[in-house]
Amino acid sequence: MITTYNRPEALEAVVRACFMQNDKNFEIIIADDGSTANTQACVERLGATAPMPLRHVWQPDQGFRAAMARNRGTLAARGExxxxxxxxxxxxxxFIARHRALAQPGCLVSGSRILMSEGLTRRVLEENIDIAGAAPAAKLRWRLAGDLNKTLQPLGLRWPDLGRTRRTFSWRRIKSCNLGVWRSDLERVNGFDESFVGWGYEDSDLVLRLFHAGVARKDGAFATEVFHLWHREAQRDQETSNRAVVLERAESKITQAAVGLREHAA
Known part of the structure; x- marks a missing residue:
């Protein structure tokens, strides 16, 4: 599932990289948090040549509602x-092959990112550079120039899949931009909590509630990295209050989203 909002040129680069996965046995759900017609046109163009099922789930733009977009995308998904x-x-x-290899009942997989500079991001999008398929020498040059923040992961170094599971909770590397979860586990905790207002911590809240529900966490580092296109930092006016909610839930051991998947079904 790919969450998007009014950045069709980036979305196209991401979806085309999905088309080129060495494991194509999956579907693509575009979970759209209220983008304009430009994104709709982009999705229609991509859908015409998609080698796997591709669907667009859109909701009106009423502020940052990524939790709702992901829940609606989950309800539209057919996979487990x-x-x-x-x-x-x-x-x-x-990316898909490694997530599939790491998927294990009773666990979620938290992936990691390779951060890109503003300059490299602009070149990749303007010149349609296939960064995922670039030669190792090119990736090394970008790293030496400071355009990538990691060295070994872009070159394809992979760690063995042993010893990745942790049974204790950690706040480190919780990112819904790269996260694998069983649908049954999402349903067990009522999905993402749509009661969070503004940017921040709805992903930490989900992983925390899954942990309270008995779902362990596997580290996807050196296996599932993605190239994260540069962008300006999001407005974080609600970050402090959202963090306070998550910290309170850490103490109360709550597992259920206040407003989540079940509310859509109702």
């Missing part, structure tokens, strides 16, 4: 395992 990806995160060729 959902990989959440943001519309500015370009997956490497084996």
């Amino acid at each position: 395992y959902i990989v959440f990806l943001d519309g500015d995160c370009i997956p490497q060729r084996d």
Whole structure:
């Protein structure tokens, strides 16, 4: 599932990288948080050549409602395992294959990112550079120039899949821009909590509630990295209050979203 909002040029780069996965046995859900007609046109153009099912789930623009977009996308999905990806995160060729290999009942997989500079992001989008398929020498040059923040992951180094599961909770590397979760586990905790207002911490809240429900966490580092296109930081006016809610839930051991998947069904 790819979450997007009014950045069709980035979305196209992400979706085309999905088309080129070495494992094509999956569907693409575009979870759109109120984008304009430009994104609709982009999705229609991509859908015409998609090598796998592609659907567009749209909702009106009423502010930052990524939690709702992801819940609506979950309800539209047909698979039993959902990989959440943001519309500015370009997956490497084996992204789906590695998530599939790491998927395990009773666990979620939290992936990681390779941050890109503003300059490289602009070139990738303007010149249609296939960064995921670029030669190792090119990736190394970008790293040496400071355009990538990691060295080994872009070159395809992979760690063994042993020892990735952690049974204790950690706030580190919780990113819904690269997260694999079983649909049954999402339903068990009522999905993302749409009661969060503004940007921030709705992903931490989900992972925390899953942990309270007994879902362990597997580290997807050196396996599931994505190239994160540069963008200006989002407005974080509600970040402090959202963080306070999550910290309170950490103490109360709550598992259920106040407003989530069940409310859509109702």
